């Protein structure tokens with residue numbers, strides 16, 4: 055949105071927007087966010103101005119808007135001149151989508167019982183490999199629905215790695231960079247490496263930089279059952295916010311620790327079940343009762359937490375809220391481990407998956423750059 059008018063006032067830069075709303079930006083902030091060549095590197099957007107040498111009472115004498123470029127020239131009382139753009143101000147005033155936000159939360163497609171994605175979002179392997187438009191379409195599906203199924207996938211480890219590299223280098227964890235997943239593998243004592251039913255959960259609750267995306271390619275399946283289960287954690291959290299706001303509130307506040315132990319490893323991290331961003335929007339779900347570590351709250355708070363936690367568990371265990379995907383060779387599943395819970399039906403027979411994680415920041419970076427190109 056473009057300003058109609060800008061004015062230098064005593065307490066800051068006053069902007070009147072096209073919709074007649076006004077915003078005032080404190081002078082110190084305006085100086086710290088200069089976009090002229092002396093204040094900011096235009097290519098990397100790295101700050102050049104030394105924030106710590108700006109006078110706390112810094113003030114401008116005039117502000118001049120160039121409507122054709124959207125740039126605002128600021129003349130300061132200390133005789134310096136800087137510039138700032140209208141779009142920087144519009145983002146900061148939430149008149150435009152902040153560049154740190156991937157998509158408007160209202161534009162995502164949330165799904166649960168009664169609104170399951172039908173058909174499930176799919177895209178072909180070839181399309182993703184062939185062009186950046188294909189890669190972008192893939193990431194937009196993940197951004198909108200929280201997951202996508204890749205069809206006509208080549209059932210090999212090599213193809214899994216090639217597919218993953220269309221996003222970014224995979225994220226290395228104690229499980230390695232790329233990992234085989236099968237009940238025959240005994241490298242890790244984790245519940246994932248069994249044939250039992252796995253209740254919906256998120257992975258890496260015990261990492262501060264929990265996996266952002268998780269991907270499995272079905273290399274071999276010869277048996278019965280074993281469908282992958284995906285649950286839209288954001289949809290369930292939003293339902294809780296509408297119907298049980300007090301439960302939602304508790305789950306956004308209580309820090310829940312998690313841990314992973316095997317010989318030579320003891321990982322621990324903690325965050326709330328619903329982590330919010332600075333605007334109060336859902337940023338990340340962390341829910342893994344298998345990996346929760348001991349913690350004790352004051353009695354009333356502990357009771358309230360368990361009630362809220364159980365309510366979220368009921369929603370995530372309700373099969374009507376599940377998207378069940380029978381993965382077979384030729385199919386790969388990718389989902390946001392920050393938004394979706396995943397589980398697996400028990401199975402008999404032989405099932406061999408090959409997969410990896412991606413760091414959430416790497417996924418966001420790829421999506422931003424593909425959108426811009």
Ligand SMILES: [Fe+2]
Nearest residue numbers: 246256257396
């Ligand atoms: Fe898992």
